[in-house]
Amino acid sequence: MSERPSFPNSHHHVNQAESIKTACEEVLALIPSYSVGATNADETRLVESMLPFCAKARTELDEYRAITDSLLHLAPAKGTPPPVQGLLERVVAYERSLEEGTVSTHNRDRTPPPVSRFTQEAVQPLVNDLGTMPDLRLVAREEPPVQSDRRSDRRNDRRLWWLGAVAAAVALVLLGVNVYWTMQFSRYQRDQQRILESLVTRLEQPTTVTDLSGVNYHRVLNANVSLPGELVGSAQGIFTWDAVPGTIGQVGAVVVNGLPALENEQTYQLWLVRDGHSLSLGTFEVDPNGAGTLIFRASERIEDFSHIGVSIEPRGGSTNPTTPHLVIGDI
Amino acid sequence: MTPDSALDDLVLIERLLDRDQQALTILYDRYSGAVFNMAFYVLQNRVAAEEITQDVFFLLWRTPGKWQPDKGRLGSWLVAVTRYTAIDRLRREKRKPDSAAISVETLAHKLNERVSTTAAEDADLMRSVLRQLPKEQAEVILLAYYRGMSHEEIAAHLKIPPGTVKSRIRLGLAKLRELWREAVREP
Numbered sequence: 001m002s003e004r005p006s007f008p009n010s011h012h013h014v015n016q017a018e019s020i021k022t023a024c025e026e027v028l029a030l031i032p033s034y035s036v037g038a039t040n041a042d043e044t045r046l047v048e049s050m051l052p053f054c055a056k057a058r059t060e061l062d063e064y065r066a067i068t069d070s071l072l073h074l075a076p077a078k079g080t081p082p083p084v085q086g087l088l089e090r091v092v093a094y095e096r097s098l099e100e101g102t103v104s105t106h107n108r109d110r111t112p113p114p115v116s117r118f119t120q121e122a123v124q125p126l127v128n129d130l131g132t133m134p135d136l137r138l139v140a141r142e143e144p145p146v147q148s149d150r151r152s153d154r155r156n157d158r159r160l161w162w163l164g165a166v167a168a169a170v171a172l173v174l175l176g177v178n179v180y181w182t183m184q185f186s187r188y189q190r191d192q193q194r195i196l197e198s199l200v201t202r203l204e205q206p207t208t209v210t211d212l213s214g215v216n217y218h219r220v221l222n223a224n225v226s227l228p229g230e231l232v233g234s235a236q237g238i239f240t241w242d243a244v245p246g247t248i249g250q251v252g253a254v255v256v257n258g259l260p261a262l263e264n265e266q267t268y269q270l271w272l273v274r275d276g277h278s279l280s281l282g283t284f285e286v287d288p289n290g291a292g293t294l295i296f297r298a299s300e301r302i303e304d305f306s307h308i309g310v311s312i313e314p315r316g317g318s319t320n321p322t323t324p325h326l327v328i329g330d331i
Numbered sequence: 332m333t334p335d336s337a338l339d340d341l342v343l344i345e346r347l348l349d350r351d352q353q354a355l356t357i358l359y360d361r362y363s364g365a366v367f368n369m370a371f372y373v374l375q376n377r378v379a380a381e382e383i384t385q386d387v388f389f390l391l392w393r394t395p396g397k398w399q400p401d402k403g404r405l406g407s408w409l410v411a412v413t414r415y416t417a418i419d420r421l422r423r424e425k426r427k428p429d430s431a432a433i434s435v436e437t438l439a440h441k442l443n444e445r446v447s448t449t450a451a452e453d454a455d456l457m458r459s460v461l462r463q464l465p466k467e468q469a470e471v472i473l474l475a476y477y478r479g480m481s482h483e484e485i486a487a488h489l490k491i492p493p494g495t496v497k498s499r500i501r502l503g504l505a506k507l508r509e510l511w512r513e514a515v516r517e518p
Contacts, residue, residue: 032500033501038471038475038481038500065459070454073407073453075368075372076368076372077368078372080367081366081367083361223455290505
């Protein structure tokens with residue numbers, strides 16, 4: 001087992017490390033603005049994608065968030081809130097729609113009134129109020145409770161009937177889904193095998209990777225690989241997946257080259273990453289040439305995640321990444 | 332009978348899970364003031380603030396399990412959800428009509444992933460600390476935090492370069508952090 005894999009093209013890897021360092025410095029400079037929500041979409045994306053690699057920026061962000069969260073309670077009192085009756089009417093209508101099976105979570109059809117634009121009149125109070133902000137302590141008020149809306153026996157009977165009907169419908173749907181998935185999964189396995197064979201062939205000819213007939217989505221991975229304290233090489237690969245119409249689950253495959261061989265008790269694990277949340281897609285091994293493949297089934301929509309990551313984990317895999325991602329790519 | 336004021340938020344949330352409207356009323360009495368104030372502060376419009384207030388409590392009714400007690404107090408969580416919701420409303424009105432809005436549920440979920448909401452009791456301290464900041468620094472921080480304005484928007488609004496906005500935010504927050512540390516250290 002190689003303790004320190006050697007890679008060609010080390011000059012290129014040094015440049016990659018410099019790029020990460022530069023990006024982390026940029027992220028660090030953006031942290032104050034990010035913590036108060038002043039970064040634009042591109043800056044926000046940069047910060048969120050690079051944070052896993054920038055320890056100093058993460059520490060800085062934690063410190064600023066401790067401060068900015070304290071701003072939550074500074075809003076000055078501006079009169080009384082609306083009476084609870086409107087809310088209760090909305091709640092009653094919502095509950096009724098649940099019982100009738102016509103759920104409407106937004107049972108208002110009126111057009112909301114426009115709010116103040118960024119005029120000086122609208123903005124000035126922010127600063128002016130600094131001097132006169134009243135106490136905003138959250139104190140419970142002693143007022144008689146509103147009469148509770150107790151359900152009648154008849155209403156309970158109706159609810160039970162509906163629950164029974166819904167349970168029967170759900171059972172039927174589940175049966176249908178089960179049959180459907182049994183058939184679909186066989187097809188997906190065949191499709192993925194075809195995709196995998198296609199990808200492996202194309203990886204051997206790196207200049208033709210863009211021709212991926214039959215694959216709904218694919219991302220080319222081309223990233224530096226670093227182990228703690230050192231940059232050890234670069235990895236190339238393809239991450240591909242098929243949307244499954246009408247379902248949340250998706251199937252796909254990843255084929256990578258250039259990953260260092262691991263110790264016996266270690267394995268590579270593939271992750272989908274979003275806002276610090278990681279979803280495992282499974283573990284895979286690499287051959288002595290650093291090539292590995294994995295066919296996976298994702299339980300959530302892959303397009304809802306921002307990144308793909310590969311980390312080194314103990315054999316059998318981990319619930320969450322325990323080491324920094326070696327390879328990361330945008331989705 | 333237990334007075335409403337003595338009922339723990341957690342107990343009330345459990346009662347919400349049982350669809351108890353009286354529990355919702357008690358929570359509304361308890362927190363609607365803070366929620367409304369935040370909404371009004373962001374939107375500067377009473378009708379819109381009332382709608383956001385109702386939206387936030389309606390969210391609580393539909394999905395009381397979204398609040399995670401280990402992440403912060405209910406009052407802080409509701410105010411934080413209100414801020415996100417109100418800023419989202421501001422941003423939607425600035426965009427084209429076909430822009431996709433982020434749902435309240437998504438915002439609440441996003442918040443739960445990271446929120447470390449502090450106690451409302453910290454507000455007085457923060458208020459006094461904030462007053463010590465140079466006005467131009469406090470201004471850009473508040474515009475970003477309560478109006479959801481980006482560097483570029485603040486720069487256009489104040490007619491100053493975006494770089495100046497960035498540096499004011501950076502200097503302001505650094506100063507705020509320093510003052511906060513000093514204030515917390517003091518007995």
